[in-house]
Amino acid sequence: MIAWQYLDYLGVAVFAITGGLVAARLRQDLIAFLFFCTLTGIGGGTLRDVLLDAPVFWTQNESYLIICGAVAVLMWFTAHIWERLDKPIRWMDALGIAAYCVMGAAKALTFGEAYFVAILMGVATATCGGIIRDIVAGQPSAISQREVYVAATFAGATAYVVVHAFALGDNWAALAGFSVAMLLRGGALTFGWSLPTYLPPADRKKKKQKAD
Numbered sequence: 405m406i407a408w409q410y411l412d413y414l415g416v417a418v419f420a421i422t423g424g425l426v427a428a429r430l431r432q433d434l435i436a437f438l439f440f441c442t443l444t445g446i447g448g449g450t451l452r453d454v455l456l457d458a459p460v461f462w463t464q465n466e467s468y469l470i471i472c473g474a475v476a477v478l479m480w481f482t483a484h485i486w487e488r489l490d491k492p493i494r495w496m497d498a499l500g501i502a503a504y505c506v507m508g509a510a511k512a513l514t515f516g517e518a519y520f521v522a523i524l525m526g527v528a529t530a531t532c533g534g535i536i537r538d539i540v541a542g543q544p545s546a547i548s549q550r551e552v553y554v555a556a557t558f559a560g561a562t563a564y565v566v567v568h569a570f571a572l573g574d575n576w577a578a579l580a581g582f583s584v585a586m587l588l589r590g591g592a593l594t595f596g597w598s599l600p601t602y603l604p605p606a607d608r609k610k611k612k613q614k615a616d
Contacts, residue, residue: 560585
């Protein structure tokens, strides 16, 4: 339980760092840094709790807000250094979404929600903070990128719910969900994995003709 709590704090910090990077690239002031770090750090979990009609997690524990504020100040002075750490940050982000897709699904199940709702809550917890950040910043979001990202959280949340449904133990369910999400996201980072994209029939025909 304590390990999950610290992992939760780490995930918020990592997401907040990505928010700070966006603010830095947009050349924003310190207040905007606070806004983007906080929005990204706690946005997904906030949306989950609102949809579940649950107490919003950071109103019960102000540590999350303190973490986002501390990261914002840190990024204000060191964003230029973090810009050079793109690959490590992306791997840290992968750890964050793998953990949060499990946490979100688990919380939904504790509130008695149906399995499909739990899966969607897992996806929302892991990705919506970043998606809202990108929309506010006016840049392409995770939904629009071809590289496996949202799909990894969907698969991870699904794995957690399936193992949980078979009553194999919450620890095994959490391990399965985390591992599946991390495997898919890690594959995307390492090998550029992506899902097939839609092509109209005419474009498919042209593609086939070129291949022939």
